[in-house]
Amino acid sequence: MGNHKVALNSMLTLFVAMCIWGFSINVAADSQNTEATAASPSVTTSESGRHVVEFNRDRDYACTQCHKDEQDVLKGAHSTAINPHTNRDVTCVDCHSNVGSDHRNGASEVTKFAPAQSVAGSEKPAADVAWITQQNETCVNCHEPENLREVNWTHDVHALDLSCASCHNIHPTSDPMKGIERKPKIKLCVDCHSDQIKAKE
Numbered sequence: 001m002g003n004h005k006v007a008l009n010s011m012l013t014l015f016v017a018m019c020i021w022g023f024s025i026n027v028a029a030d031s032q033n034t035e036a037t038a039a040s041p042s043v044t045t046s047e048s049g050r051h052v053v054e055f056n057r058d059r060d061y062a063c064t065q066c067h068k069d070e071q072d073v074l075k076g077a078h079s080t081a082i083n084p085h086t087n088r089d090v091t092c093v094d095c096h097s098n099v100g101s102d103h104r105n106g107a108s109e110v111t112k113f114a115p116a117q118s119v120a121g122s123e124k125p126a127a128d129v130a131w132i133t134q135q136n137e138t139c140v141n142c143h144e145p146e147n148l149r150e151v152n153w154t155h156d157v158h159a160l161d162l163s164c165a166s167c168h169n170i171h172p173t174s175d176p177m178k179g180i181e182r183k184p185k186i187k188l189c190v191d192c193h194s195d196q197i198k199a200k201e
Contacts, residue, residue: 059089059093077172077174096110097109112135113135116132
């Protein structure tokens with residue numbers, strides 16, 4: 001009976017020692033500042049005068065590991081934007097939705113943005129209205145339709161027939177449509193509509 005107690009006591013001691021050792025390794029690994037989990041911590045001072053350390057996780061890390069060429073330009077004009085629903089920086093998945101398990105086989109679950117129109121032109125084919133709607137719904141989640149309507153009446157007219165990406169660049173350093181002069185704006189309208197008329201002839 002005594003040998004069993006000694007063996008059991010030794011096993012419990014060894015088990016506790018291994019748990020403590022494993023926990024300390026886990027804590028050490030978590031505390032290391034890796035690119036995968038966080039950028040360098042930002043140290044701020046709270047109103048009480050105490051230092052507060054906040055780790056700023058790069059939520060686009062998984063995306064930019066493959067989309068490396070676009071890493072510095074992916075956000076473009078959205079780089080300083082705040083998502084009104086989360087009050088955080090806009091991330092890739094805020095606009096492109098779920099990555100999905102088959103991402104490397106066509107990324108069917110990802111919202112893709114591209115110029116698209118529901119009426120075919122001589123140079124541009126007609127696109128699926130559901131795809132146009134999916135793109136535009138993503139945009140108006142943050143860009144309120146009322147505000148767009150005030151900026152320009154064309155947003156209302158084209159909402160169901162033309163993707164936002166037909167006129168706006170999604171990842172520009174600055175949006176070419178902002179501050180566009182009247183003549184170039186009219187030329188955009190004429191070029192697109194005359195192409196559609198040409199296709200009907």
